[in-house]
Amino acid sequence: MPFKFKIIAFCVISLINTSVSAQQKSISITIDDVPNTSKYEKDNFSATLLNVLDSLKIPFTIFINESKITKNSFEAANKKLLKKWIENDQSIVGNHSYSHSRYSEVGFDNFINDIEQGEILTKKYASLYDKNHKYLRFPYNDLGQDSTQHLQIRTFLESRNYLIAPFTIESSDWMFNYVYEYYLNKKEYKKATAIGKQYVEKTIELVKFYEVLSESIYNRPINHIYLCHDNSINADYLTQIVEGFEKVNYKIVSFKESLKDPIYQQKDFYYQKWGISWLYRWMRSSKERYAWMGQAPDLSDIENTYNNILIN
Numbered sequence: 001m002p003f004k005f006k007i008i009a010f011c012v013i014s015l016i017n018t019s020v021s022a023q024q025k026s027i028s029i030t031i032d033d034v035p036n037t038s039k040y041e042k043d044n045f046s047a048t049l050l051n052v053l054d055s056l057k058i059p060f061t062i063f064i065n066e067s068k069i070t071k072n073s074f075e076a077a078n079k080k081l082l083k084k085w086i087e088n089d090q091s092i093v094g095n096h097s098y099s100h101s102r103y104s105e106v107g108f109d110n111f112i113n114d115i116e117q118g119e120i121l122t123k124k125y126a127s128l129y130d131k132n133h134k135y136l137r138f139p140y141n142d143l144g145q146d147s148t149q150h151l152q153i154r155t156f157l158e159s160r161n162y163l164i165a166p167f168t169i170e171s172s173d174w175m176f177n178y179v180y181e182y183y184l185n186k187k188e189y190k191k192a193t194a195i196g197k198q199y200v201e202k203t204i205e206l207v208k209f210y211e212v213l214s215e216s217i218y219n220r221p222i223n224h225i226y227l228c229h230d231n232s233i234n235a236d237y238l239t240q241i242v243e244g245f246e247k248v249n250y251k252i253v254s255f256k257e258s259l260k261d262p263i264y265q266q267k268d269f270y271y272q273k274w275g276i277s278w279l280y281r282w283m284r285s286s287k288e289r290y291a292w293m294g295q296a297p298d299l300s301d302i303e304n305t306y307n308n309i310l311i312n
């Protein structure tokens with residue numbers, strides 16, 4: 001190659017590398033199982049996690065189970081709190097089905113009824129604040145037991161202009177929360193605090209792991225989507241989680257912003273019912289999938305504590 005072209009080639013490559021390394025890492029926060037009305041009742045009818053998010057002034061997305069409105073006898077207060085989530089400037093709203101049913105178990109007809117029943121109140125409130133309502137997050141991220149079920153629901157969702165809400169990172173916050181609340185109820189506050197701390201540390205460890213995975217596959221940072229729930233541990237520790245994200249140079253962006261990454265246009269090759277990260281679903285072979293899963297940070301500590309509590 002003539003010297004002149006060598007220099008041009010070198011400059012172009014340097015430019016690509018520089019722009020990749022300088023690319024801002026980003027993550028969006030998505031919250032499932034909103035509204036947690038039994039917690040709100042305990043908290044004197046306040047949505048603690050919403051207050052936390054509001055004070056953090058960060059964008060967030062919620063996935064709603066409307067059946068929770070009638071889980072206790074305070075329907076009017078529950079509706080008011082759901083409306084507060086929806087009217088918040090920073091929120092994007094989505095459907096998580098009415099009753100949180102598992103698609104592979106209840107089957108197509110029951111599941112689409114659950115989707116339709118789950119959008120009534122949300123659509124009404126969303127329209128008051130000029131918000132769209134087009135995302136569906138599957139309960140348990142169960143997209144069906146086989147390729148037939150997967151295809152059937154995808155076709156239905158497309159016909160209704162629904163988009164499937166993906167995620168790339170989750171850290172079993174529901175399991176940490178179960179143990180956390182167990183210790184809080186027993187007034188064992190030191191143990192509860194240790195669980196909260198462990199939750200924050202494991203989440204950041206998982207973020208770093210998924211960063212290595214995406215760098216290895218895509219050669220660049222990708223726009224991550226974090227999945228967690230409307231529960232006590234997030235009400236008390238999401239601030240630390242967000243600080244942890246920022247400490248490892250992530251910017252908190254909106255779900256819509258995350259979805260601009262072309263990786264989200266990729267084909268999903270996973271046809272089972274388990275709620276795994278989309279980073280695994282985009283892998284063509286189960287061999288590659290399991291090889292990566294085997295390297296993920298170990299969660300056996302919290303799993304053992306959780307199982308011991310369940311047994312006793």
Ligand SMILES: [Zn+2]
Pocket residue numbers: 032033096100139140
């Ligand atoms: Zn859920």
